[in-house]
Amino acid sequence: MSLHKERTDILIIGTGLAAVTTALHVPGTLSVLLVSKGGVTESNSDLAQGGIASSYLEETSEAHKEDTMFASNMTSCSARVDILVEEGRQSIEEMERFGVRFDLEEGEYALGREGAHRAHRIFHAGGDETGRHVMRQLRQSLSDNVKMLEHVLVHDLVMKEGRVVGAMAFHKEEVLHIEAGAVVLATGGIGGLIDWTSNAHTVTGDGLVLANRCGAKLTHLQRIQFHPTLLATDEPHLVTEALRGAGATLVDEEGNHVMAHHPLGSLAPRDEVAWVLTEQAGPIYLDTTTVKRLRDRFPKLALTCDKLGIDCHRIPVRPGLHFHMGGIEVDDMGRTGVDGLYAVGEVADTGVHGTNRLASNSLLECWVFGKRVARALQLHDSSFTSSETMAYDIKPDDFRTLRHQIGKWLTISPSLEEMKCFLQNTQSLTLTKHVTRQLSEQTLQLDAARLLAQSILEMERYDEHDLSTRTAAELFD
Structure with a gap:
């Protein structure tokens, strides 16, 4: 197996909005390497539909802050939310300077509204394909000092004298050593660990494992959000x-509004809606008969429904794994507790989401804190010394069995016994020095799932309530 080496000032692991935002705001005198585990567009940012929340057109950011705090059941960090919503007021204008064009109606911004927002403040581009449109334009805006490399699996960070100085990876099947003056983790969340998810399949918690291995602190890993409305189809x-x-x-089989009891109705916070839908005995539908110009405003949804033979006026839905609020502990500039290592986007726990993220605050977080990371980066020259790596020696069939088991407990109402069984099964795995890309990828996924299971079980030890009777907010608090 051949060895290839790269040298860069800044290594950014990820190619979604958090990664691209950071790269856009790094001084042009520095070399930047962005690496993607799959194709460059295989990120959750590219899949984003709703848009970007911002109080750009409001007199102040106070109402946006109040909605963010309310959605999180007052568990978000107030000071960090101040940063998010106040600096986020400029995000729309800033993205437009990079060529992003947000949807207009009669010359005015076509603002949307989503769960737990009391105002229309969601800016979108291309209807329900905001992520694809925004990411395409921003990637085209990257300067010549930025290089992107696809199909790179980073399986270990390299440390020297307590500082991260690079990474060991596979570029396709070729061994790749990357020496860097600073490393930014922008790897996304954990949704791709199971099949029933809104996430890209490549988003499997790699950043959590990489950070944990080099001593960075992980916080609130048990805070996991389930989106109420994924299509209730095979895929x-x-x-x-x-x-x-x-x-x-949201209605049941007879057309009854299942969220009628809530003051915000079907626009209640995601955790509350997801839990109600999980408890429903029969099928749930989205009744869209009152939605005007559905096909114009939601072209991606309309096309998907047409392909699957679904009536766009009565759309079957069910909750699915969506977003990870916990992650790598960072300060308000994205610095971890490890010298030379930064984290941004969903992989980082900035404190702005608490136990439940407010809709469309995720892309806003990527932009606001990506800019901050770019300002905070400090580079140090250090020689690269590769270390011995190991991976679980596990056959593909056995790995698929364990991954299926992850799907049985990584749910809105997790089974503690399934979690314990998974931990026991993975504890007995043997390690090998004969590391391949496939073994490395499998090891990262299993280690990420282990971290999640351990965190949930640890929180359960201190909770006196029965697991099955709690609300989603309490469950992941």
């Missing part, structure tokens, strides 16, 4: 919350 497809903001309601 999961996200149904944007903006559809409910446009007037769609």
